[in-house]
Amino acid sequence: MPATPDPEKPWGGRFTAPTDAFVEEFTASVGFDQRLALQDIRGSIAHACMLAECGVLDDAEFTVIAEGLEAVRADIEAGQFEWSVKLEDVHMNIERALVERVGDVGKKLHTARSRNDQVATDIRLYLRERIDGLLTALRSLLDGLVALAEREADTLMPGYTHLQAAQPIAFGHHMLAWFEMILRDTERLRDCRRRVNVLPLGAGALAGTTFPIDRERVAELLGFDAVAENSLDAVSDRDFAIEFTACASILMMHYSRMSEELVLWNSQAFGFIDIADAFCTGSSMMPQKKNPDVPELVRGKSGRVFGHLVGLLTLMKSQPLAYNKDNQEDKEPLFDTVDTLDAATRAFAELVPTLRVRRERLRAAAAQGFINATDLADHLVRMGRPFRDAHAVVGAAVALAVERGCALDELTLEDYRRFDAGLDESIFNALDMDRALNARNHFGGTAPAQVRAACIRARERIARTLD
Ligand code: ARG
Numbered sequence: 001m002p003a004t005p006d007p008e009k010p011w012g013g014r015f016t017a018p019t020d021a022f023v024e025e026f027t028a029s030v031g032f033d034q035r036l037a038l039q040d041i042r043g044s045i046a047h048a049c050m051l052a053e054c055g056v057l058d059d060a061e062f063t064v065i066a067e068g069l070e071a072v073r074a075d076i077e078a079g080q081f082e083w084s085v086k087l088e089d090v091h092m093n094i095e096r097a098l099v100e101r102v103g104d105v106g107k108k109l110h111t112a113r114s115r116n117d118q119v120a121t122d123i124r125l126y127l128r129e130r131i132d133g134l135l136t137a138l139r140s141l142l143d144g145l146v147a148l149a150e151r152e153a154d155t156l157m158p159g160y161t162h163l164q165a166a167q168p169i170a171f172g173h174h175m176l177a178w179f180e181m182i183l184r185d186t187e188r189l190r191d192c193r194r195r196v197n198v199l200p201l202g203a204g205a206l207a208g209t210t211f212p213i214d215r216e217r218v219a220e221l222l223g224f225d226a227v228a229e230n231s232l233d234a235v236s237d238r239d240f241a242i243e244f245t246a247c248a249s250i251l252m253m254h255y256s257r258m259s260e261e262l263v264l265w266n267s268q269a270f271g272f273i274d275i276a277d278a279f280c281t282g283s284s285m286m287p288q289k290k291n292p293d294v295p296e297l298v299r300g301k302s303g304r305v306f307g308h309l310v311g312l313l314t315l316m317k318s319q320p321l322a323y324n325k326d327n328q329e330d331k332e333p334l335f336d337t338v339d340t341l342d343a344a345t346r347a348f349a350e351l352v353p354t355l356r357v358r359r360e361r362l363r364a365a366a367a368q369g370f371i372n373a374t375d376l377a378d379h380l381v382r383m384g385r386p387f388r389d390a391h392a393v394v395g396a397a398v399a400l401a402v403e404r405g406c407a408l409d410e411l412t413l414e415d416y417r418r419f420d421a422g423l424d425e426s427i428f429n430a431l432d433m434d435r436a437l438n439a440r441n442h443f444g445g446t447a448p449a450q451v452r453a454a455c456i457r458a459r460e461r462i463a464r465t466l467d
Contacts, residue, residue, distance in 0.1 A: 165369020259295035379430030
């Protein structure tokens, strides 16, 4: 008996029975890959143009196909496109819409191409665009951090180790530490973009095509820097998605650290900063509350991105060459990673310039934690004491100050002379907080002059990374 192909399915020819309804739903990706529609159309037009230039299509056919695809694009943009699960994915939905519009000539579009190289091309085009958007947002975050660092270059605060007050630092220096993290992430993302921007199209299903194609031309039309070297690798490689998600994970890890500090600093216990009302929300029960929801959410969202990284690695683990349907599972984690990273970056870029720094509270906290103890010990070393002896003398002074509930500069010279008879008034200079801050005056140090110089370099480094 002759087969009756399912008229809905572009691949229905070798089938004699329709697809099970559940299987149709189960295997479809159109619910999420329709996000790639514009990239799919762009890729198809470039492919058809190259086929015409190589004589595989004639010019009239190319014109009809290109105009038809533009019309489909207009429908999609106008929200007038009906996506069908029966047509499985974004590629077959668009191809069918083209054929419905322009007739049989539309069926020639898929010459010398497979959905395998098509989808890999679409994702790369999509991710490249989103990386460019991210780089722009990262630039504004970096600019904001440098501006805040410059504004608060002289602002004294306690620096911490183990979340215990440790040594005096400038608030601006702390902002520049954040800057370093985010600049490294920006460099990583730029580097990742180079490996995203490679053209798979022309790899066909896995082994290339028998038609005389010009892959360099397609790369040129689509703005790819290079053409994938190996057809098997081209259709199966998802390293670029894993790499992007790894970059995103490190970024989100950094955002989570910044968030944690913002939440702590914004608490009543610290009171170091005020996060603007626009970035906070209230409590439905407790009228006094103003919660730092935005940094809390960013901190929380880091989890899903780390999860996507592990998910994508596991997706690719043990896959034999070349394309496998498993790969369809790459899109949702990748899309969610891009969206989450984009939102978090935007949140930080907008929040940072609005931060109100409570300088008096920072100074008061700096006066409390004995953060000038190292400075006093260093001073004793300069007076000729071995560092270990100096450490012990200052340790004893700290114990006395703890007992009295006072600061180191509130002990008297007589108190100090009990621990080291040779001490003089100069120790009080050494205990001066601003002096201690300014004394850390070397490349990479926290002295306000260094912070200002680092801000100038930071602006140049942003330009070098992103121009
Ligand atoms: N929807 C598929 C994906 O996202 C497109 C490629 C399918 N290719 C195939 N031969 N079934 O990976």
